[in-house]
Amino acid sequence: MNRVKEFFGGSLRQSGMIFALLFLIILFQVLTGGKVLTSTNAMNIINGNSYVFVMSMGMVLVIVIGQIDLSVGSVAAFVGIIVALLMANFGVPWWGGIVIGLLIGAAVGAFHGFFLAKMTIPGFITTLAGMMLFRGLQTYIGNSQSIPTPEEFWVLGGSSANGSLPDWGPDFGLNNSTLLCGVVAVAFLWWSNLRTRKKRLALVGQAEALWVTVAKSALLTVVIAYATWLFAAGKSDLPGRVHTALPIPGVIVIVLAIFYHVLSQRTAFGRHIYAVGGNRLAAPLTGINVPRTYFFTMMNMSILAALAGMMFIGRSRASGPADGTGWELDVIAAVFVGGAAVYGGIGTVLGSLVGGLVMAVLNNGIQLMGLGTEIGKIVKGLVLLLAVTFDVMNKIAGRPSLIGRLMDGLRPKKDAPSDAAETKAETA
Amino acid sequence: MADSDVILEMRSISKHFPGVKALDDVTMTVERKTIHAICGENGAGKSTLMKVLTGVWPYGTYSGRILFNGEEMRFKTLKSSEKAGIAIIHQELSLIPELSVTENIFIGNESSRRGLIDWDDARRRAEAIMGRVHLDVDPDTPSKNLGVGQQQLIEIARALSKDIQLLVLDEPTSALNEEESENLLQILRDLKAEGITSIMISHKLEELVRSADAITIIRDGRTVETLKAAEDGFDINRIIRGMVGRPLDNRYPSHQSNAAQELLSVKGWKVANPIRPDKLSADDVDFFVRAGEVVGFAGLMGAGRTELFRSIVGRSWGNYLSGEVRVGGRAVDTSSVPKAIEAGIAYVPEDRKVLGLNLLDTVSRTIVSAGLKRVSQHLLINNDMEVVAAEKARDELKIKTPSIVEGVDKLSGGNQQKTLLGKWLFTEPLVLVLDEPTRGIDVGAKYEIYSLIFQQAALGKAIVVISSELPELLGICDRIYTFHEGRITGDVDAKATNQEELMRLMTGVGPAPANDQTGEGAS
CATH class of the missing domain: 3.40.50.300 (P-loop containing nucleotide triphosphate hydrolases)
Structure with missing residues (x-):
């Protein structure tokens, strides 16, 4: 048991979510007779849910500061229709469309941020208004019509031959770009983990045991290697392609995940988000500009919503009037399943991605089993309720963990000595 | 019976x-x-x-x-x-x-x-x-x-x-x-x-x-x-x-006053109440603290001591009207909390759970939270520097925690208070303002906090202690100001006063009658 504890360290909760995800994948793999873990299906899961993954990285920050953004679906659709129209009718090139789309997202975010930060209107109200406002504008501008997008734009959604990493060089039976990404990731993982351990030893004279570092890295290596193989080894049925490969939306999600993980954990702005969400009264006394933190967090959310909207019109090859309907709920659900606390202050970017994946695999597995979307909704609803119930129960028990609770059996009994006991030990 | x-x-x-x-x-x-x-x-x-x-x-x-x-x-x-x-x-x-x-x-x-x-x-x-x-x-x-x-x-x-x-x-x-x-x-x-x-x-x-x-x-x-x-x-x-489980012969550690030259001085501080702008919460307040000196602020609840210091440090309370803050003889800008930190003033708030700490955070992240620049390189927080800073604080302040990645909510009151103190000491302040630093913690932990206060004073810091417990102020301070309805009503030598005199000054009654021998310490 001690070894288990040493291995998982403080991150048992996130490990718990990963186990839940693994469990679901295996479950559906068995139930569908092996239809889940195929190259094409993996690409489908990524492409079909990339909008949720992208937005969940912004939404988790919004939820951590103790707010909510209900407008993301409408904003995504609003940006989508403007960008589609500009490209279709005004000769704006695809890259110009992306830049303009992101700028509109920033402007919309500034609008929400202004009302939240300066006018102190709760985010729920501000973005509920935004949800109606931008949905209305989208319908008005698009005249309830579908506007097709140019072929270059499809790459963003992974829905063309160029929508995944290119083939090149000698054929090892895998897509070389994806293989290279996998190799680089594994190399970085080992280098970074071993370096951190060495530095800790040098600086504070203690670090996790070597076998823990090695075992953790080895486990992640297996995961990365398998994912690389899964994405890269399939036969592509797209014209001009040999192998399947990591789709472009997947690349976007991975790049953003690295960026937002670093932003939230390793920058002052990220720490401020957690400080504001964790204790809004203490934050200003620590020197944190609370309105500014609110403003930029909301702004960031809308920029990501804009990006998600553009990825979606790339995938569906057109911007339609029903785009983005109900997205806010999918995204919020993913974030909560991913371990964010209902009252703010807790939640991670990587956790939210795992939450998004759990929901995506559920959806996909149920579809592959031939069950209707209504069953998917029922199951997803129950999963969300279950996840948040655990969160709240943990709050009552004084432990801010979520699915970690499921893993309680694995958790070694901690010998947390009471303060008094230590005082006694010290004086003895 | x-x-x-x-x-x-x-x-x-x-x-x-x-x-x-x-x-x-x-x-x-x-x-x-x-x-x-x-x-x-x-x-x-x-x-x-x-x-x-x-x-x-x-x-x-x-x-x-x-x-x-x-x-x-x-x-x-x-x-x-x-x-x-x-x-x-x-x-x-x-x-x-x-x-x-x-x-x-x-x-x-x-x-x-x-x-x-x-x-x-x-x-x-x-x-x-x-x-x-x-x-x-x-x-x-x-x-x-x-x-x-x-x-x-x-x-x-x-x-x-x-x-x-x-x-x-x-x-x-x-x-x-x-x-x-x-x-x-x-x-x-x-x-x-x-x-x-x-x-x-x-x-x-x-x-x-x-x-x-x-x-x-x-x-x-x-x-x-x-x-x-x-x-x-x-x-x-x-x-x-x-x-x-041990004799505590003295509830306050022994302490030799080593007050040197004036380090903090506040002159003509005037602040209006944010809700009732016609009322002054600080009315022409003048005071100073020497390097190495522990100065107490006594007052009844609602006298405005907390408000005074929150208005000084980052103007995080009230509407500033006039007044000047000097640190080491130099006029400093304390109009925002980061500026006050820059100027070398740290305010450790009362009520650690409500105003001081983010209870969802870990010990290490709390320690560096008021001085993120000190552990950052090229805009990124350096995890190694953070770990070193947190381990140093745990060591120096004797914070009892199984690890620095433990959540602060799991610590006892005394250790939470030490963590809060560590967070502000990490900004390397010249002036340390402690608001009710020992409220709700036990006798043993109090003793340790007092020792830490004296340790910081010995390093030449100017220390201000706001406390509602008069024996505590008498026990640890060199000098005590009394505060009543936005004004300083007394400046007394802690060694030569007593609770009765402080209470008289705190309630605005005035100093002890001339025939009272305890009154001679008041200046």
Whole structure:
């Protein structure tokens, strides 16, 4: 048991979510007779849910500061229709469309941020208004019509031959770009983990045991290697392609995940988000500009919503009037399943991605089993309720963990000595 | 003492939490019509014992027996213990701020006739109960308009409205000033005369010694002993010895004043109240603190000491009108908290859980939270530097935690306070303002905080301590300012004054009469 504890360290909760995800994948793999873990299906899961993954990285920050953004679906659709129209009718090139789309997202975010930060209107109200406002504008501008997008734009959604990493060089039976990404990731993982351990030893004279570092890295290596193989080894049925490969939306999600993980954990702005969400009264006394933190967090959310909207019109090859309907709920659900606390202050970017994946695999597995979307909704609803119930129960028990609770059996009994006991030990 | 019978007996109570034995064979006997105090260090198990008694930890989650009025009780919920006649008043008040005093007293216990509440009758009954607790306000006042002391009286009134026999109070006076505490203790004595027994958890030993009939001391989840006023009398040193398991000859570490040149000076500080701009919360305040000096700020609750320092450090309170802050002779800009930190002033707020700490954060992230630039390189926080900083703070401040990645919510009060102190020491301030640095922490932890204060003073820092406990200020300060309604009313040498003189100055009565020999220290 001690070894288990040493291995998982403080991150048992996130490990718990990963186990839940693994469990679901295996479950559906068995139930569908092996239809889940195929190259094409993996690409489908990524492409079909990339909008949720992208937005969940912004939404988790919004939820951590103790707010909510209900407008993301409408904003995504609003940006989508403007960008589609500009490209279709005004000769704006695809890259110009992306830049303009992101700028509109920033402007919309500034609008929400202004009302939240300066006018102190709760985010729920501000973005509920935004949800109606931008949905209305989208319908008005698009005249309830579908506007097709140019072929270059499809790459963003992974829905063309160029929508995944290119083939090149000698054929090892895998897509070389994806293989290279996998190799680089594994190399970085080992280098970074071993370096951190060495530095800790040098600086504070203690670090996790070597076998823990090695075992953790080895486990992640297996995961990365398998994912690389899964994405890269399939036969592509797209014209001009040999192998399947990591789709472009997947690349976007991975790049953003690295960026937002670093932003939230390793920058002052990220720490401020957690400080504001964790204790809004203490934050200003620590020197944190609370309105500014609110403003930029909301702004960031809308920029990501804009990006998600553009990825979606790339995938569906057109911007339609029903785009983005109900997205806010999918995204919020993913974030909560991913371990964010209902009252703010807790939640991670990587956790939210795992939450998004759990929901995506559920959806996909149920579809592959031939069950209707209504069953998917029922199951997803129950999963969300279950996840948040655990969160709240943990709050009552004084432990801010979520699915970690499921893993309680694995958790070694901690010998947390009471303060008094230590005082006694010290004086003895 | 003719009718001195036993109202409550707790026999061999044991309670386990995963990995921790919170209560280990605790036995306690409470006599009817007494004030029975429980004291012990934080984490000793006092609150757990009271939770067992009141059914918060239901029957079956502990072992041992509870006899109330001679009958064995098996409480499943708080409600069931209330029904038997036991009420508990927690440190955190549970009033609904928007509701009136009457409504708060009867909430959850409304007497209705055919489904409708007779408010006139309720108000009459409320007034009767309010009289018993010396609460002299309009029963229609919303409770949010009342002070903490009065709110606490409403809680007691609410308990009395339910015909209870035993009243449990968990640190009732920790948020009260001396006057309010005295009032509360008087109420408990009155209730005793009416036949209501009280159990009271408190860290304020002087108070217990003055008012309690019996004191049970708990350490590490075990009963150390029960002292009775009538038989043993109370000896504070014996109580402290029992609580910490070691003699504490002196409650304050020895300290040699080494005040040097003036380090902090504030001149002509004027701040308007943000709600009532015509009222000055700081009216032309002048004061200074020397390097290496520990200066106390004494005042009644609501005198505006906290507001004064929050207006100085980052102008995080009130509307600034005029005034100048100098650090080391140089005028500095303190108009925002980051600027104040830059200028070398750190304000460690009162109420660590509400204003000081993000309880969801880890120890290491808390330590660096006010000085992120110090652990950043190229805009990114360097994890290694953060770990080094946190380990250094843990080492220097002796923060007891299994690891620096432990959540601060898991630490004891004293260790939380040390972590909060570490967070501000990490900004390497020249001036350290400590607002109620030892509230709600136990005797042993207090001693450690005092030692840390002296350590910082010895490093040449200017230290300001705001405290509502006069013995504490007298024990650790070199000099004490008294503050009354936005003005400094006294500047006295701590070695040459006493509580009475401070109280006179704090209440704006003026210095001691000339024939009083204790007055000579006042300058």
